[in-house]
Amino acid sequence: MEPKSNYTISESDLIKGCIAGDRRLQEELYHRFAPKMYAVCLRYASNVEDAQDLLQEGFIKIYRNLHHFRAEGSFEGWIRRVFVNTSIEHFRKKSTKLSMVTEKEEGTIEDTDISALENLAEKDIIKIVQELSPGYRTVFNLYVVEGYSHKEIGDMLGISEGTSKSQLARAKSVLQKKIAQYLSDTQKSYTR
Template sequence: MTEEAIIQGCLKQQAIAQKTLYERYSVKMLSVCYRYAHNREDAEDMLQEGFIKVFSQIHTFKNQGSFEGWVRRIMVHTCINILKKNKKFNESVDILHAAALQVREENIPSIIQAKQVVECIRMLPMGYRTVLNLYAIEGFSHKEIGTILDIEESTSRSQYTRAKAMLEDILIRKNIIQKPKPNYLVAASGAS
């Protein structure tokens, strides 16, 4: 069944088209939901609620951009709305620990097993994880994130910076990346 046939069938509320749409996108969308959820069960609940919204709002799809991207945006917004409703993205964070870490993006190798990184991201506090996902993975701006999460743009920026620092610390502790070696040449030249 073509994408257009699926969309047209879903507009007519045909069960076979809805089933085909679900089968085509559920695995990818579950991985999106999993990045925001505490566990697989929560991710599955988010996925189900997201697909209910997809089916009820399919008439708003205007064939501008990819249909998969449209479905993904609904899933992300569904996840965020569930987190906001449950206030799970406001979990407390050891800010002093996070602020003390320095961000060193250049130390993260370009090729790391995606599964390992996802598991490390899932270790972040919900607020940090949510901002990191929205900014680095979904491509939202800090201004958009502020609007979505009802926080200041500067809070989004600081949460993202702290999330990267904590993620780096987790990756180092799990021996996925190496702890950066001090650059004595830079330190020595700065001392003069």
């Protein structure tokens, strides 16, 4: 995915050209945004193949719905939202139901600090996050990366706010263990 973007074309001209069906400008739109959106897809996908599928599906939606962009916010933000929603739809289709949590159980779930993430390279973080179950990974990304509230996540995924909180806490717990194992394995390889 080599960026071959021509940033001399304005966003408004790019949008108008894509809506008009100009293949050259559609290709320009792809090259301008594909690297960043691929990173979004990787965070939600279980593997590279799924991320590539999400990228393709997301751009198809972008091209089909570009006429809906109202320039009320940033164009990149609008595109990012399409990719996040595409990833959520993908999760809903492929995933089993998230485990629901009672209010009593919710009070017993501890929030885990995962500050060890700061010591890892981005590619290592993505790899570790991809190892999470689809439910944990989706809630983690929506809350930690995208900044949605538990209420918003619950509405998006059709779960309760408490279930969102518990999925995040469990995701952080699993991540903490995976990171500790990764750092331990890395440390061992350096001492050999």
